[in-house]
Amino acid sequence: MVRVRRPYVRGVDARTLASLTDLATGNPDPALLPPLEPALRMIDTNHILYGAAVTDGALVAFVAAELEADGLPAPAIAVTSGALDAIERILREYLRAGDRVAVEDPGSPAVNDLVAASAFVPTPVAVDEAGPRPDAFEEALRRGSRAVIVAPRAQNPTGAAITTERATQLGRVLRRFPDVVLIENDCAAPVAGAPAVSLRGAVHTPWALVRSTSKFLGPDLRLAVVGGDDTTIARIVGRQALGVRWVSRLLQRVALVLWSDPANGRRFARASELYAARREALRTALAARGIQSFGESGFNVWVPVPEESTTVQALAERGWAVAAGERFRLRSAPAIRVTASTLDPVDAERLAADLAAVLRPSPAAMV
Numbered sequence: 001m002v003r004v005r006r007p008y009v010r011g012v013d014a015r016t017l018a019s020l021t022d023l024a025t026g027n028p029d030p031a032l033l034p035p036l037e038p039a040l041r042m043i044d045t046n047h048i049l050y051g052a053a054v055t056d057g058a059l060v061a062f063v064a065a066e067l068e069a070d071g072l073p074a075p076a077i078a079v080t081s082g083a084l085d086a087i088e089r090i091l092r093e094y095l096r097a098g099d100r101v102a103v104e105d106p107g108s109p110a111v112n113d114l115v116a117a118s119a120f121v122p123t124p125v126a127v128d129e130a131g132p133r134p135d136a137f138e139e140a141l142r143r144g145s146r147a148v149i150v151a152p153r154a155q156n157p158t159g160a161a162i163t164t165e166r167a168t169q170l171g172r173v174l175r176r177f178p179d180v181v182l183i184e185n186d187c188a189a190p191v192a193g194a195p196a197v198s199l200r201g202a203v204h205t206p207w208a209l210v211r212s213t214s215k216f217l218g219p220d221l222r223l224a225v226v227g228g229d230d231t232t233i234a235r236i237v238g239r240q241a242l243g244v245r246w247v248s249r250l251l252q253r254v255a256l257v258l259w260s261d262p263a264n265g266r267r268f269a270r271a272s273e274l275y276a277a278r279r280e281a282l283r284t285a286l287a288a289r290g291i292q293s294f295g296e297s298g299f300n301v302w303v304p305v306p307e308e309s310t311t312v313q314a315l316a317e318r319g320w321a322v323a324a325g326e327r328f329r330l331r332s333a334p335a336i337r338v339t340a341s342t343l344d345p346v347d348a349e350r351l352a353a354d355l356a357a358v359l360r361p362s363p364a365a366m367v
Helices: 014-018 036-043 055-067 083-094 109-117 134-142 166-175 230-241 249-260 262-290 310-319 345-359
Strands: 021-023 075-078 100-105 120-129 145-151 181-184 207-211 222-229 300-304 320-324 335-339
Touching: 014 100, 021 335, 055 075, 055 207, 055 222, 055 249, 055 345, 075 083, 075 230, 083 145, 083 181, 083 207, 083 222, 083 230, 100 109, 100 134, 109 120, 120 134, 120 145, 134 145, 207 230, 222 230, 222 262, 249 262, 262 300, 262 345, 310 320, 310 335, 310 345
Parallel strands: 021 320, 100 120, 100 145, 145 181, 181 207
Antiparallel strands: 075 222, 207 222, 300 335, 320 335
């Protein structure tokens, strides 16, 4: 099991935290990530000089084929330094300070922080197991949101996965707001455990699908590919040229070798199955004890609780580090996020029993 490296629970000393089972960080299982050394031996090590193409043509072709196979063809593709880099660039190209951005609630703290720090106004959209609720989605757009950021699957923190039916419903709403920038943040792709879907209609622009590699190739491989309409991708590349210039072609080569390797394709499929099994083992154990949870895809299980801090503290005392829901919420109800990516089914039973004891203490414990 991966162990906690930083404090998640106030009032517990660092020595105690280091001994807890880490179900808080949202990391992939390191054992399910592809090994880097073979890829590093295989890549082309020729130097790239000024004036060369900023994207690796083979990587772009591979990603284009992947998106086509998913039924999400993109007219143009860019490469950025991770998903947040892509999202920030897109928002800054289309929005002005004070503009509203529709975000999922609960949703990614990193996305919410980025939106707020960029002087935009996060507008919450309630989420259920099938993704953003159509009524909340429409309300956010009617309130003047200039952009919307959604996770089609492996949503952080709830594990929501947008169904085909829900995507159709949300797409109908989006068509009534043709100038809204649509950003689809597909953070887990081949290990998400749910099919790819899109809210985009045939002609909606501006649009971008951001596919980060961090969940299936590794968080330190700071790279995302962005498919979108010609104008949006041209703006991303143009802005890059004025700052970072390009994402390291060496990094792009590593990503291509890892991502395109058929052996790793099988590894991703197996990882997707294991993540689903671990997630479902926890949800089944919780349900057997009458505890509601959410987690249709990805690494995380979202568990509503009456009070976050006392639940997190009590679980820490029993050896578990979980994330309080406060960082993920704007208006939604209290909950905890449990990252099940490394959670053994036997440990899932223990965790569920401990959480049940925390939520429903015995009469003797309450005296």
